[in-house]
Amino acid sequence: MSFPHTFTDQIGHRIVLPQLPQRIVSLVPSQTELLFDLGLGDRIVGLTKFCIHPKEQVKQKTIRGGTKNFRFEVIDGLQPDLIIGNKEENYKEGIELLQQRYKVWMSDIYTLEDALAMMQQVGQLTGTEAKAKQLIQGIASGFGALQPVQPGIPTAYFIWRKPYMAAGNHNIIDHMLQRCGFVNAFADLARYPEVSPAQLQQAAPQLILLSSEPYPFQEKHLAEFQKLCPQAVVKVVDGEMFSWYGSRLLHAPAYLQQIVEEVRNMVS
Incomplete structure (x- = not known):
């Protein structure tokens, strides 16, 4: 992936990243864990008070509020070059304020397929495509083997x-x-x-x-x-x-x- 590059997130919002992001703020616990598992721990500068995994690594990061109440002054102090959120877990007014000042990429997840697409795109955003692909393949394989109860x-x-x-x-x-x-x-x-x-x-x-x-x-x-x-x-x-x-x-x-x-x- 070459930069600058234009990305369209899962709610249709477009952002242009001039270079590979180095200061990432995560607004969602499950996506915070994903970022760490993609090997981005040294580039994560801020997360929420609900981000509990991975336990030891999150302790070392700045808490910038919850998922529904952002501490904008803390975010400003972190000077992020990428913020990653989610339509359901975050609040519209807060996201819109952040979008006016920062590059904000939003996920919108309802199915496993949505989640896998999110992982692929986060891999592209952060230059971790290979790790994201490996993760996606492992998850898809696991769910492919899941045997549901029948009858429902x-x-x-x-x-x-x-x-x-x-x-x-x-x-x-x-x-x-x-x-x-x-x-x-x-x-x-x-x-x-x-x-x-x-x-x-x-x-x-x-x-x-x-x-x-x-x-x-x-x-x-x-x-x-x-x-x-x-x-x-x-x-x-x-x-x-x-x-x-x-x-x-x-x-x-x-x-x-x-x-x-x-x-x-x-x-x-």
């Missing part, structure tokens, strides 16, 4: 408590559920809907998955949902494996296959 199991996937919020349609979690053969009980609702106990009971899923993030569901919450849906299998799952769309996807197929096998045995 009606499933509710919860991300929040008080109020209950579930995964609806048009998001990466819904896509991962489909890959597992789990039929989303709230696929008729958009994005991440609030769900009342009555709605859950009416949906009558055979399987209820409680995500470890963003709400930290734990074993102590199982009885709460079991009471609402006595017929369902209720299980706490690693939310990162269902919703992180960066290099963590390399580890997701083995984890998802394990969940599929456990659930197949429990439901049958």
